[in-house]
Amino acid sequence: MPWSDYLPARASTAPMIGAELTCYPYISGFGLAQRIVTLALPSPSDMVRLGFRNRASMDVLLATQSRSKTRFSLLWELGLGHTTIADFWSPSAWSPVQCGRLFERHVRPVRQCPECVRHGYHNAAFQLPSLDACPWHRERLRSTCEHCGRIVFAQFQDGDRLGVCSCGISFIDPRLALTEMHSFPRGEASAWLEEFREWSCAQRAMRWIQVPEQATDWDAAFCAIAGVAQSGMGAGEGSGASGPAPMQVFDGATEDPPEGALWGWCHLGGSQTLRCAPLPASVFVLLQAVTRAVVQKVSVDGISCLEPWVHDGLTPGPAELGGATNGGSGQGWLAPYGRSAAGQVWLNLSVVDRQVTAACGALLELVACELADLPLVSDVSPQHAISCALDQVQGRSLLIAALLACLERAFSQGLTSVLRGFWGNGQPRSCIEAPCFGIVGAPGHLQSMQLVWVPIALLPPTGPKSGASDDKAVRPAKASGKRKLEAVKRRGIKAPRILK
């Protein structure tokens, strides 16, 4: 649908200077706000009517891209309340991957085209890290001030100014933005945006991205995962704000495991804090190898031997470490404590950071919700409900492969850190890596998965002080059913009913 079809009949005479829409196809709410604030110079009371009441703390991108009071007031004041133009104000409306509320989680810099911004024009698609240049000006999108190099945010500066850097430079050229607004390449912009939107809509029907909840530095991961789709459309290899991050891809034809194979994996993260999961014996063997590699890499003084752990006939191996400095008494980190009826091994994964297991749990729930039929009400545990839902998905072995790769790296990362901390010569960690997943598929069918690692700030420690073996994490968490349910609801996932 062309841009003019979204505009009310009177759009040629805007109710306010700066609010002209015909020349500026699919302009974002922030673009509209920065034009009005710069060109119409509204009084403080006008500002309040336009929805900009708490200007000291407001981020105009966040305030306009979601359904907020500000967005409602702005539309209403400009006589646009009955139009759907605000549907284009969120980057997720342009994203080729479904990303939920990712762009609303935290304040992000404004990305602008140096030519478009002279008109005060900004498009929500510019916020996609996978788009690196203005498609009609071919100018690189930038989020820093070219005068002082500071990162630019969608916030009001001194004197209620918007569209300016904190150094005082204004990005908008009032003469161009008002008397010469017709010089904006609206035909070219419209054509590109309409084609892009149609294409990204089609891509979104089968692509999702899952970013860890606390991550803020996910641009490169988004670029890699969305870039797979976007390489033929407006962006390419090496494009984006920071270039794509290295990515592991899981695809191709594989044989799916029997029903119930994901039950153990469903114990990772999700609605519980327990980090003990019944996983196939092959995972135990893999993590033993990781343990050996980590011990060799860390080579801290004091670990003189790896004491074999033999339990319940399991393969002996360096799951438990001992050393001269701790009197030879072993510290267990992988510590299997038995086999499940199905022959799986319960593993203590307490060295794996809880943000990683939470990301794994969120991935399983997302796939169960989007590609399978996760019942709204169920008389079984959430783990069982998700596991049963995933049994309906063809290609679920790709999910297992991605989780296995994730666990391997996270276990290595966690064990390295614990060993360095335990023997007292390690650097305190402030940052770890957590997995970001890309999913491609359709209901009942998982086609491929992508895994990219993003840096993430460490959560404040809970339980025993860091460095020591995190034994408490192995005990069943005492979360009540209600709290579990709330945790599931907070993530906006259909929650299975939990029986007492």
Ligand SMILES: [Zn+2]
């Ligand atoms: Zn431009």
Ligand SMILES: [Zn+2]
């Ligand atoms: Zn500046």
